[in-house]
Structure formats: C-alpha cells, structure tokens
Amino acid sequence: EYEVDHIVAHKFDKRSRRPLYLLRWKGYDPLHDSWASERDLRNAPALLRDYKKAAGL
Numbered sequence: 001e002y003e004v005d006h007i008v009a010h011k012f013d014k015r016s017r018r019p020l021y022l023l024r025w026k027g028y029d030p031l032h033d034s035w036a037s038e039r040d041l042r043n044a045p046a047l048l049r050d051y052k053k054a055a056g057l
Contacts, residue, residue, distance in 0.1 A: 007051040
C-alpha cells in the first residue's frame with residue numbers, strides 16, 4: 001500500500017467544484033505526484049485537516 005508523504009497543493013474540479021489535492025507519495029519523487037479527492041484521503045484525516053488549516057480552507 002502506498003503512503004502519502006504530504007499534500008503539495010489543491011485545486012477545484014471544474015465540474016463538481018469539489019477540491020482535489022496533489023499528493024506526494026513517501027519514497028517517490030514529484031514525477032509520481034497525483035491528484036486525489038477528499039474521499040480518497042479518508043484514511044488520512046489528520047493530514048487533510050492539517051493541510052486545510054495551513055491553506056486556509
């Protein structure tokens with residue numbers, strides 16, 4: 001199983017207007033970063049909460 005190192009950035013999906021988060025994976029370089037929804041991050045609630053707080057979301 002892959003583990004998220006940290007959230008790099010966010011954007012809003014044009015159609016759903018929901019946030020998407022750019023994830024950096026532990027042990028992988030930025031070439032492997034990928035976008036994920038909040039639902040995809042349900043196993044990392046503290047990571048998401050801390051990112052939202054830091055980003056003012």
